[in-house]
Amino acid sequence: MNEKPTRHILSLSGGKDSTALAVYMRDKVPEMEYVFCDTGEELPETYEYLDKVEAYLGREIRRLKNNREGFADLLAARKGFLPSPAARWCTQYLKIVPFEQYVGDDPAISYIAIRADEAHRKGYLSTKANIRARYPFIEDGITKSDVTRLLYDSGLGMPSYYEWRSRSGCYFCFFQQRNEWVGLLERHPDLFWKAAAYEKFDSTTGQRYTWVPRESLEELAKPERVRQIQADLDKREATRQGAKVRNTLLDLFTEDVSDSEEGCLICHL
Numbered sequence: 429m430n431e432k433p434t435r436h437i438l439s440l441s442g443g444k445d446s447t448a449l450a451v452y453m454r455d456k457v458p459e460m461e462y463v464f465c466d467t468g469e470e471l472p473e474t475y476e477y478l479d480k481v482e483a484y485l486g487r488e489i490r491r492l493k494n495n496r497e498g499f500a501d502l503l504a505a506r507k508g509f510l511p512s513p514a515a516r517w518c519t520q521y522l523k524i525v526p527f528e529q530y531v532g533d534d535p536a537i538s539y540i541a542i543r544a545d546e547a548h549r550k551g552y553l554s555t556k557a558n559i560r561a562r563y564p565f566i567e568d569g570i571t572k573s574d575v576t577r578l579l580y581d582s583g584l585g586m587p588s589y590y591e592w593r594s595r596s597g598c599y600f601c602f603f604q605q606r607n608e609w610v611g612l613l614e615r616h617p618d619l620f621w622k623a624a625a626y627e628k629f630d631s632t633t634g635q636r637y638t639w640v641p642r643e644s645l646e647e648l649a650k651p652e653r654v655r656q657i658q659a660d661l662d663k664r665e666a667t668r669q670g671a672k673v674r675n676t677l678l679d680l681f682t683e684d685v686s687d688s689e690e691g692c693l694i695c696h697l
């Protein structure tokens with residue numbers, strides 16, 4: 429009996445690391461399948477960037493979706509209980525399920541973009557025995573500055589949302605910092621208010637379902653609050669700049685991209 433050949437799959441998040449991995453692997457594994465798990469709640473910049481990446485790769489990036497339930501259906505089924513870092517059902521149903529359905533029972537290697545300088549982090553590990561993980565950046569010692577170089581050398585550069593936001597993912601991602609919510613309000617007011625419409629106040633229990641702890645988006649959008657958030661950010665930036673020693677030109681390109689450990693290693697690589 430013939431065994432099925434192993435498939436090679438690279439899941440792009442629309443972020444810098446997975447894109448750099450696609451650039452890095454393009455000629456190494458010509459049979460690579462490129463996919464993007466589309467939550468249906470992505471930023472327009474993400475789709476634009478994926479189109480550029482697709483043109484660079486010369487290969488289709490398959491857009492995978494949960495065809496049974498979108499975010500609004502999932503939220504309704506949870507009675508308005510928004511996802512959060514502690515209850516990340518969005519990742520499970522909108523990213524992992526479509527990916528695992530796409531792979532099916534075929535033997536597959538999933539290429540994960542965790543870098544050598546963050547090797548202690550854990551990426552998506554499938555519970556399905558037929559999907560094995562490979563970490564080419566860790567294997568080859570590729571670090572953050574290499575990723576930046578790969579992206580600029582390829583002509584792709586960084587996704588444009590990095591101008592105001594530190595991670596890929598849904599426009600309403602709860603991993604955003606407050607100043608990034610302000611960025612969303614300024615750049616995409618329609619999406620900001622769409623996110624706000626998902627928040628809810630349960631008058632029976634007194635429970636508030638908000639994206640940001642202890643604050644609704646309506647409260648956050650008030651002009652005096654926006655000014656305060658921006659002032660807090662400026663203060664943090666000034667402290668950071670004072671402490672920073674710039675060694676190379678590359679630092680200038682990478683300095684605005686936060687790499688804190690917080691975040692989702694499926695959505696934000």
Ligand code: SF4
Nearest residue numbers: 518519597598601695
């Ligand atoms: S980007 Fe954020 S909100 Fe979207 S699926 Fe991932 S963790 Fe959930």
